[in-house]
Each structure stands twice: as structure tokens, then as C-alpha cells.
Amino acid sequence: MKTYNIGVVPGDGTGPEVVEESLKVLKAASSKFGFGMELEQLDLGGDRYLKTGDLVTDEDLAKIKSKQAILLGAIGHPDVKPGILEKGILLNLRFLLDQYINLRPVKLYEGVETPLKDKGPDDIDFVVVRENTEGLYTGAGGFLKKNTPDEVALQESINTRKGVERCLRFAFEYTRKRNKRKKLTLCGKTNVLTYAFDLWERTFYEVAKEYPDVQTDYAHVDATCMWMVKNPEFFDVIVTDNMFGDIITDLGAVLQGGMGIAAGGNINPQGVSMYEPIGGSAPKYTGQNVINPLAAIASGQMMLEQLGEEQAAKAIEDAIMKAVKNDIKSMSVGKMGYSTTQIGDMVVGYL
DSSP states (O other): OOEEEEEEEEESTTHHHHHHHHHHHHHHHHHHHTOEEEEEEOOOSHHHHHHHOOSSOHHHHHHHHTSSEEEEEEOOOTTSOTTHHIIIIIIHHHHHTTOOEEEEEEEOOTTOOOSSTTOOTTTOEEEEEEEOSSBGGGOOEEEESTTSTTOEEEEOOBOOHHHHHHHHHHHHHHHHHHOSSOEEEEEEOTTTOTTHHHHHHHHHHHHHTTOTTSEEEEEEHHHHHHHHHHOGGGOSEEEEOHHHHHHHHHHHHHHTTOGGGOEEEEEOTTSOEEEEESSOOOGGGTTSSOSOOHHHHHHHHHHHHHHTOHHHHHHHHHHHHHHHHHTOOOSSTTOSSSOHHHHHHHHHHHO
16 A cells, blocks of 8 residues: 655644644545555644744754655744744745745635626636745845935845746646646736846747647736636636735635635645645634634645545545535635534545
């Protein structure tokens, strides 16, 4: 029996609650489809930081690198200044593990409400491939004459040919494998970011020559936001840089029903990847058993798909779809009609 070595980071706030439900579903899937999971809990997050001052130690990193994948709950603590945990843990792991792809499916399921009038599951079904280790998120920049009237703040966007090309190649391969409309849209801002997106655009069309079966398209990021709202059916796969990807994937989450059902993966195709619900830690709901675990369950589904357990992943997605179609009243906290644990049990039941 094939066994996967998985690291589990419950994290902060409601993270442990949603991870528990995701693990519940993963264990049921492993039993049904005949594979094993060795799970190790990893203590990363706000509570440990407040006690020890540690974010990611060398020992933590060594453990994480020994895993085949990481399942994450949430990072973010009300008693820790914003940015410390996010940069020190989440962004740090993405860079240290070279998780250069952030993969975000945007798919509306039957029975889930979208704020878009007259749009349904046939219209909202696309994927965003976001470059995850470069751009404005590298932290390059600095201050001059800080805290004076003449202060200058610089934030630099770092884009390398290697980083851009490997992201684009992943996007082309993913579009081909997805085999829906086989259309890849580059989202950028070539008319203003005339250096960074000149590199992106040139590389995009050079790589496209190797994928004659994939239709290519380009849209400015502002136009992309407009079309995501007006005509989301235009999109199949979107590829973009770190900052623009961060923005449009939150818009995508709202279109598919909200943060409660939006899952994401930080992917290193040759290394250790990390999967997480894209919502925050929601600390005000901690311990109330009211948070929506579907995004965490879907993150586990993404993990299985990337590990090669595609049959099990498809079965989990089918179970989620049945739950939202037949039972769950809303994706919003406290309005679901069921508790966090009941929804986990429900998905297991459909599985």
C-alpha cells in the first residue's frame, strides 16, 4: 500500500478546527481508495511565537522538507502584530521551499450562491496560476530619511526570466492537462509596468510556440477584474504575477461563494507543496464549532490530486458538491445550518 508522509500545521484561530475536518475526510478517503498517510503535527503559529519568539526554525524546516506535502489550517493571531506571522511563516516557507506556484481553482458548485446576477456553475469555472516567489513580495526595497518630512519608501518588484518562465510553463501544462477550453490568459499591466510585464509578455508568447494546442490571450489586470465580474465564462486558466494574483484570487473566492469554500495550493512541482484554505484564522469564531470547513476539506482534495491520487480527489470533490447541493444552506459562518464537525461528517458520509 502506498503511504504518504504528510505534515499538518493546524496553526491559529479556527485553523485547528477546519484541519481536523479535512483530516477526517482524508482518512476516510485513504481507507476507501487503499493508500496510507503518516501524519505529523507541526507546531507553527502565533501561540508558539508568543511563548518562544520562534517563527520557522532550522529544525522545523528540516522536518517540513522531509514531508511529501503540508496541510495548513490558518496563520494569524490577534495578539501578534499583522505581518510578523504572515511574512515569517507563510511567505518564508514559500520562499524556503521554492513553492513557486500558487494554484487557485475558482469553481462555483450547484447550490452555492454567487453575488453575480444570472451566473451559475457553467459560467464560473476557471483556475488562477499565480507566481508565488517573486514580484513585490520578495521584500526588496527600503526607506530613506524615515520618519522625516522627506521620507522616501521604495518597494521593488523582482522578476527573473527563470522565475517567469517556469511559472508560465506550469500554466501551459496545467491548461493542457485540464483540457477544458484550453485557453490561457496572461493577466498583467503591459502599458504601465513596461519592464516587468515586457518580460512576462515576451516570455509568454515565446513559450506559447511550444503549445500550439493552447489558445493564448492577454488582459490588463483591471480588465481582468471587470471581466471576472461581467463575463467570468471568458476564462479557463489565468496566469499572472504575485501581486495581481493575490488580488484577483480573492475576487475569485467571492464569485465561487466566499472564503468558506475557497482552497489553494502553494506548489513546488519537484518538492514539498503546501495546501490551505485561503481564508484567515477568524479568531473571533475560535472554539465555537461554527466555521465552514469546506475550504480546508477542498485543500486536502487538492493535495491528493497533486500527489497522484486523482480518483480519491475526485470522490472528495463529488462529496463536497453533494453536500452543498442537498444540505448546506449557506457558505457563511453561522448560517450553514450545520456545525463545523457535522459538515465534516456529512462529507465523509457522501464519500
